[in-house]
Amino acid sequence: MITRTKILILFVSCLLCVPHPAAADGSRSTCYSAAAVPPDRLAFKALSFTPPQAQRLVMDNGIILYFLEDHELPLVNISVVFRTGAAYDPDGKAGLAGLTARTMRTGGAGTMTGGEIDDALAFHGISLQISMEADMGLAHLSALKEDWTKGFDILSQILANPAFEEEKLKLAKDLAIEDLRGIADDPSRYAFREFRKLLYRGNARGNLATPASIRAIQRSDLVAFHRRFLYPKNVMLTVTGDITRAEAVGVINRCLGAWRVAGQTEKISRPAGRGDGSVHHIQKDIPQSVIISGRFGPSKKDSDFYAFTVLDFILGSGGFRSRLFQEIRSNRGLAYSTGSFYRPRDDYGAFGAYALTKSSSTTEVLDLMRALLLGMKEKGIDENELSWAKKSLTNSFIFSYQSIDQIAFSQMMLEYDGLPADFLQTYTVKINKVGPKEIRFAAGCYYDSRDFVTLVLGNGKGFEKPLPEPVTVIRMEGAE
Secondary structure (H helix, E strand, O other): OOOHHHHHHHHHHHHHEEEOOOOOOOOOEEEOOHHHOOHHHOOOOOOOOOOOOOEEEEOOOOOEEEEEEOOOOOEEEEEEEEOOOHHHOOOOOOOHHHHHHHHHHHOOEOOEOHHHHHHHHHHHOOEEEEEEOOOOEEEEEEEEHHHHHHHHHHHHHHHHOEOOOHHHHHHHHHHHHHHHHHHOOOHHHHHHHHHHHHHOOOOHHHOOOOHHHHHOOOHHHHHHHHHHHOOHHHEEEEEEEOOOHHHHHHHHHHHHOOOOOOOOOOOOOOOOOOOOOOEEEEEOOOOEEEEEEEEEEOOOOOOOHHHHHHHHHHHHHOHHHOHHHHHHHHHOOOEEEEEEEEEEOOOOEEEEEEEEEEHHHHHHHHHHHHHHHHHHHHOOOOHHHHHHHHHHHHHHHHHOOOOHHHHHHHHHHHHHHOOOOOHHHHHHHHHHOOOHHHHHHHHHHHOOHHHOEEEEEEOHHHOOOOOOOOEEEEOOOOOO
């Protein structure tokens, strides 16, 4: 008897028996492994990216709306952005922005208590989140078409008239403090947090919350923070989905039309480069080390942005084929995680390389990281690396906009960041124009370890040799 398993095996075998690539007439058939034609060597038709354009409108009270209609599914998505964030926390009260966002969501609004809002959202199956990044406040609502007006009414009350219930604030503070206490038990998270403080020292973006700063925050601080940053002309939103523009404008005017609070736009200053080549060591008695080394890089508006994006991809953010991964992990087996990151903003960028390795290979890995950076400057890159990086970046860029909500939000963020309106349309074109000369120039400008801030968290007694001087020792908070 032929079982289902045998039939499946026979079917798969037939799929693998296809004409061999070497057979010119296709007459010879053989079974061969996928290794004969690596996936990244296959040729495909070039992808094109022509996203729909959201309609931009300005409400009577100053709110900017980006609207994009889509009737594929009976859903409505709303994203809100407002210029604020953790970088705007007052001195001595780091963590205020995060607590404000959490308590806006949980602490009631208008005539509804926090519990009533939770019940209403759950009953209608509405998703609603509010969060704070370093220099941005965000909210997102997703609902069925039949329920979106109910959801937007709640969101509007939260934006314009949050209650900040004392009980919910206390809970939010307790959760924040407990989370901070646990950071010391997560070496990677602790290291990246301390690296941020070093990189942004002297700038508000480096002021991070502590248990003491969280305890110092009172309800009146949340009220003042909300009043300072939540006003119509500081708010932008996208509405996308199965509704018309008239329906969207009508609901927005009904829910937020009476919101007429005024305010003054604020902008945190651009961080200054402070790298001096020094190494900072945090002693922790663990068998592995976390190494992070970085500096400030080009912004999205700088001419080097596209070349530096390709450069970073080849160095470490490109995954398995990147130089850091190939040399440190694949070839030498010295790290179980390594790579790089590049976070470009509208007026600056932050770049870094990292590796997690055993204590006895700490300085060897750090030396390798520096040598790879130097190699990008002195030797440049080959055409195969460049072609792979540009194809990967353009393809991933196209597939990162898979929903109408993502497209409208990205177009809104162009205005938020002050970028050209055609930034998305020209991104892949400009990436593909990057050549070896531009790559080498960008590496020469930014890949000098003397300008880097380096942090090593690990057990110095287990290092195979001392860290390169000068070394600054940082006491680990909470360490015995």
